[in-house]
Amino acid sequence: MSEGVAPVRAEEPLFELPEELAIDTDIARRVIAEFIRGQLRQAGFERAVLGLSGGIDSSLVAYLTAEAIGPERLLCVLMPYRTSSPASRADAEEVVRRLGCRSTLVDITPMVDGYFGRPAEGDRPAVIGALGPAGLEASPLRRGNYAARTRMAVLYDHSVTFGGLVVGTGNKTETLIGYTTIFGDNACAFNPIGDLYKSQVRQLAAAVGVPEQIIRKAPSADLWPGQTDEGEAGFSYPVIDRLLYWMIDRRRSRDELVAMGFERSMVERVERMVAASEFKRQVPPIAKLGPRTAGVDYLYPRRRPGSARM
Amino acid sequence: MTPTTLRIALAQIAPRLGQLEANLDRHLELLEAARAQGAGLVVFPELGLTGYLLQDLAAEVALRLDDPRLGRLVAATGDLSAVVSFVEESADHRIFIAAALVEDGRIVHVHRKCYLPTYGLFDERRFFAAGDAIRAVPSGLGVGVGLAICEDFWHLAVPALLALDGAQLLINVSSSPGRDLAASHEVGLGTAASWRTLMRTYAQLTTSFVVYCNRVGVDESISFWGGSEVIAPSGTPVFSAPFYDEGLYGVEIDLADVRRERIALPLLRDERPELVVRELERIIAERAGLAVDATGEVGPEGVDLHAGLGPFGGVRAAARVEGRGR
Numbered sequence: 001m002s003e004g005v006a007p008v009r010a011e012e013p014l015f016e017l018p019e020e021l022a023i024d025t026d027i028a029r030r031v032i033a034e035f036i037r038g039q040l041r042q043a044g045f046e047r048a049v050l051g052l053s054g055g056i057d058s059s060l061v062a063y064l065t066a067e068a069i070g071p072e073r074l075l076c077v078l079m080p081y082r083t084s085s086p087a088s089r090a091d092a093e094e095v096v097r098r099l100g101c102r103s104t105l106v107d108i109t110p111m112v113d114g115y116f117g118r119p120a121e122g123d124r125p126a127v128i129g130a131l132g133p134a135g136l137e138a139s140p141l142r143r144g145n146y147a148a149r150t151r152m153a154v155l156y157d158h159s160v161t162f163g164g165l166v167v168g169t170g171n172k173t174e175t176l177i178g179y180t181t182i183f184g185d186n187a188c189a190f191n192p193i194g195d196l197y198k199s200q201v202r203q204l205a206a207a208v209g210v211p212e213q214i215i216r217k218a219p220s221a222d223l224w225p226g227q228t229d230e231g232e233a234g235f236s237y238p239v240i241d242r243l244l245y246w247m248i249d250r251r252r253s254r255d256e257l258v259a260m261g262f263e264r265s266m267v268e269r270v271e272r273m274v275a276a277s278e279f280k281r282q283v284p285p286i287a288k289l290g291p292r293t294a295g296v297d298y299l300y301p302r303r304r305p306g307s308a309r310m
Numbered sequence: 311m312t313p314t315t316l317r318i319a320l321a322q323i324a325p326r327l328g329q330l331e332a333n334l335d336r337h338l339e340l341l342e343a344a345r346a347q348g349a350g351l352v353v354f355p356e357l358g359l360t361g362y363l364l365q366d367l368a369a370e371v372a373l374r375l376d377d378p379r380l381g382r383l384v385a386a387t388g389d390l391s392a393v394v395s396f397v398e399e400s401a402d403h404r405i406f407i408a409a410a411l412v413e414d415g416r417i418v419h420v421h422r423k424c425y426l427p428t429y430g431l432f433d434e435r436r437f438f439a440a441g442d443a444i445r446a447v448p449s450g451l452g453v454g455v456g457l458a459i460c461e462d463f464w465h466l467a468v469p470a471l472l473a474l475d476g477a478q479l480l481i482n483v484s485s486s487p488g489r490d491l492a493a494s495h496e497v498g499l500g501t502a503a504s505w506r507t508l509m510r511t512y513a514q515l516t517t518s519f520v521v522y523c524n525r526v527g528v529d530e531s532i533s534f535w536g537g538s539e540v541i542a543p544s545g546t547p548v549f550s551a552p553f554y555d556e557g558l559y560g561v562e563i564d565l566a567d568v569r570r571e572r573i574a575l576p577l578l579r580d581e582r583p584e585l586v587v588r589e590l591e592r593i594i595a596e597r598a599g600l601a602v603d604a605t606g607e608v609g610p611e612g613v614d615l616h617a618g619l620g621p622f623g624g625v626r627a628a629a630r631v632e633g634r635g636r
Contacts, residue, residue, distance in 0.1 A: 023491040024498030030554050031488065031533045038528030042327070299365040301530055305328045 014215055015202035016238040021245060023200050025207035029067065032192045036068035039190040040165060044308030047164030051151050051185075052076035052103070053222065054091030057193065058169040059214050060205045062095055064192055065167055067208065071101035075162045079151045082109040083225050091214050098211070104158070111150045116143060144223030148184025156187075165189035173198040173237065176244050177270065178277020179221075179229065186280065197241040235266065243270055314566040316451060319344035319352040320538040320559040322551050324527025327361035330371050334359060334379055337394065338386050340558050347560045351391045351451060355483050355525035355538075356423075356460050357407060359383075359396040362485035363529035368437045372399035375410075375417060387412045391451055393523075395459065395483050397438075398422065404439035409457050409483050411447060419447040421457035425465050431487060431532065434461075444468055446477035453478040453565055456518075460484040463508060473516035473578060478543075478568045480516065482509075484524040488535030488553070502537050502553065514545030517571045517578055519563060526556050543571035 040046060048065050052058045065074050078092050096103040116138045117129030129135045138146075155166050168188025170180055172195050180186040193201060198219065205215050218228040219237070230236055243262050246252045247270070252260070257267045283295055292298040321340045325333045337354060344352040356362070360371045373380050373396050383394060391413045398408035398420065407423040422441025426434035444467075446456040456472025456479070463469065463482045472480055490500030497503055505522070513520040519542060526536040538551040540561045549561040572578060596603040 020492070020494075022493040024493050024495070027488075027491050027498045027553065031491075034526075034528050034533055034554060035531075038533075300367060301327055301363055301365060303327070303530075304367055 014206055014212060015199070016236075017199050017203050018238050018242045018245075021197055021199045021203075021241055023196075023203060025204050028196075028200075028204055029064070029208065032064050033068040035190070036065055036167070036192055039303075040069065042303035042308060043165060043189070045163065045165045047073045047075070047162055048167045049075045049077060049155055049158050049162055049164040050167040050169060051155050052078055052092045052095060054078075054088035054093075054095070054214065055219060055222070056201055056205050056210065056214050056217075057171050057219075059091070059095045059210045060201055060208065061167055061169045061193055062099060062101065063205075063208045063210055066099045066101050071099045073164070074099070074101040075158060075164055076101055076103040077155055077158055078103060078105045079108050079154055080105075081107075081112055081147055084222055085220075085225070087217075088222055091211065091217075094211055095214070098209075102162075106154050108147060108150045108154065111154075112143065112147050115146060140224050144221065145181045145184060147223065148181035152184050152187040159189075167192065168194060170194055171198050171201050172196055173241055173244060174229075175281060176248060176277075177233070177240070177273040178280050179233070180277075180280060182280045197245065198237040199241040239266075240270065243267065244274075247271070248274070314452075314564055316351060316563050316565055317347065317349045318521060318540060318561045318563065319347055319349035320521070320523045320540075320549075320551060320561065321352060321354045321358070322523065322526055322536045322538045322555070322557055322559060323355065323358060324534075324556050325355075325358050325361040325525060327363060327529050328367045328371055329361070330359060330379065333361070334383060337383055341383075341386050341390065341392065343558050344560075345388070345390060347558070349390065349560060351393075351521075352387075353393045353481060353483060353521055353523040353538075354395060355523045356395045356409070356485040357397065358394060358483075358525065361529055362525070362534070363532065364397070365433075365437060368397050368405055369399075372397040372405050374399055374401075375420065380417075384410075384412050384417055385415050387415065389414070391449060391455075393457065393481055393483060400439075405437065406439050406441055407434070407459055408441075409459050409481075411449065411455055411457060413450045418449070419445070419455075419457065421445070421459065423459040423462060424468070425461040427461045427464075431489070432461075444471045444475075446472050446475035448476070449479075451479065451565070453568065456480045458482045460486060463512070469512040469516050469518075469520075470581075473518050474581060474583060477516075477518060478565065479519045479521060480512065481521045482523070484522065485534055486524050487532035489532075497553075499535060499553065502535055505537070506539070506547075509539060509541050510545045510547070513541035513543055515577060517543045517575055518568060519543060519565070526554050543568050 048069060050058060050061055052062055062076055076096055078089060080089050113129060115130045116135040118127040119136050120126040126136060159166050166188045168191030170186050170191060171193055174180055175194055196204065202215055220228045246257060246260065254267055258264045286293055286295060288296055323336060341352060393409055393411055395409040398406045409421050410417045411419040424441045424444060426438055426440050428435035446454045449455040454476035456477030458468050469480055486501060486505065488499050488501045492500060495503045509520045509522055522539045524536055524538050525534045527534055535553050536551055536555060537553050538559060540548045540563060542548050548563055551559045595601040
């Protein structure tokens with residue numbers, strides 16, 4: 001464990017790590033550092049930009065990116081909304097302080113409220129947004145998705161001004177079950193942790209020295225106050241991580257999973273989530289009309305001679 | 311130094327994807343460095359001249375064997391023996407993954423990758439033709455050399471054929487993507503653990519030196535793990551390069567170890583190629599439906615067709631044979 005992480009009390013482990021998910025963190029750090037450097041080099045970039053929420057995923061990616069290219073080449077963009085947890089912002093600021101990387105703050109409240117409007121509070125009357133009065137009735141899901149896509153737009157704008165590629169921060173668990181906003185938080189130039197389950201993210205976060213309170217707190221999309229991933233989805237990360245590992249990585253059938261001790265109803269529900277979100281993990285299909293079609297029979301590496309920025 | 315001592319330089323490099331000229335320069339630079347180290351043999355990894363994940367770029371970086379760019383590299387080897395790997399285009403415009411043994415300023419042998427993985431993260435058969443020959447060749451090193459490329463070594467017959475054909479030095483050049491980082495693996499990387507098992511086994515069973523040169527670096531999503539090795543004919547590793555570190559690694563071996571091991575453990579002497587061929591011919595005939603399969607699984611036609619047949623009751627087999635004449 002790195003310095004800066006308080007000793008773990010025996011009765012309260014920092015995180016729960018299913019045995020089969022334990023990875024060699026030294027190798028993971030090495031591969032990820034090479035991956036980040038390789039992606040930037042091939043694209044002709046030396047800098048990186050990421051959205052730092054103060055949660056474990058983006059904090060880990062900030063640490064890994066700073067380790068790979070140096071903190072001076074990393075810009076962390078903090079993008080709180082008016083209902084975002086102040087504790088998250090404090091955690092994000094602590095990561096920036098510890099890493100010594102660059103950071104900037106963009107409050108997305110006027111952007112999001114400018115679209116949906118803002119309901120009346122106390123003496124303050126309601127403000128009508130671009131959607132008109134109906135915008136005030138928008139569901140939390142719509143507001144959450146819009147906020148995620150607003151952050152994406154802010155990040156890609158900073159990609160230009162800072163001259164850095166946008167680094168993705170989504171993990172394997174949320175990607176597989178579709179707990180992401182398409183073209184929102186899943187938008188990036190490359191993703192260093194998208195093949196790590198949440199439990200493995202925690203293991204790696206501890207190894208690289210992400211502050212303990214960030215590892216310990218309940219993961220949340222923070223789309224509305226008090227929201228937690230596990231509360232919303234109804235399962236704990238160690239359990240769903242194990243289930244996904246055996247289902248996806250180890251190709252176990254539904255009956256085999258049940259025989260291993262997973263609840264059938266949970267297996268079926270997770271199978272549905274994975275299948276229903278397939279579209280979020282793939283490039284949109286193009287209707288095949290011409291002799292050679294991108295993604296079908298025109299197949300090149302994303303980065304090849306001539307594709308690096310001059 | 312005894313005359314049987316050979317210094318091998320393993321060029322564990324990170325080729326630039328699709329950048330033939332840059333990779334060629336890197337090869338020339340390392341050839342000189344190997345020469346300065348006193349190496350007799352320098353080995354470069356699979357597709358060291360082009361990078362691995364080429365897809366449709368493969369045809370654009372393909373080289374004919376008389377290509378002047380390859381010629382520059384071949385000429386530069388001078389008195390060194392070298393194994394280099396590239397995309398080869400044949401006269402009839404098939405595209406192969408190839409490795410060449412270069413000696414005395416000429417290409418003495420070209421091995422075309424015979425087994426093209428097209429599963430999991432691999433898609434080689436889509437972009438490449440498969441080689442049709444597995445040959446050991448004599449070399450200026452004083453021993454027979456057998457070349458294989460990556461997946462070729464995931465098929466038992468390849469190291470066995472090379473050793474039977476006279477190789478005492480089995481050289482595998484690879485672009486092996488590292489994956490499965492489970493902490494439970496012996497070396498923290500599933501791919502490396504599997505490869506190490508294979509190479510030690512082949513060295514022991516063929517009583518030959520196994521030389522493994524794997525690349526490092528990143529193509530798109532995949533990272534190559536390096537870990538190049540030299541294994542003695544006893545199955546004991548002589549040298550293991552670090553994972554993921556680019557470098558030119560020198561290893562000294564005593565080729566006389568092959569004789570010592572083969573006298574003490576005459577496995578190759580006791581090989582039965584005629585027995586293997588006889589059984590293979592039977593198996594091939596059975597799999598083609600030209601003979602009744604007494605030992606294997608029931609064929610796609612199902613069990614019923616066999617009912618009532620005697621032990622050689624070749625009703626079905628005979629019908630097939632006749633059918634071929636129509």
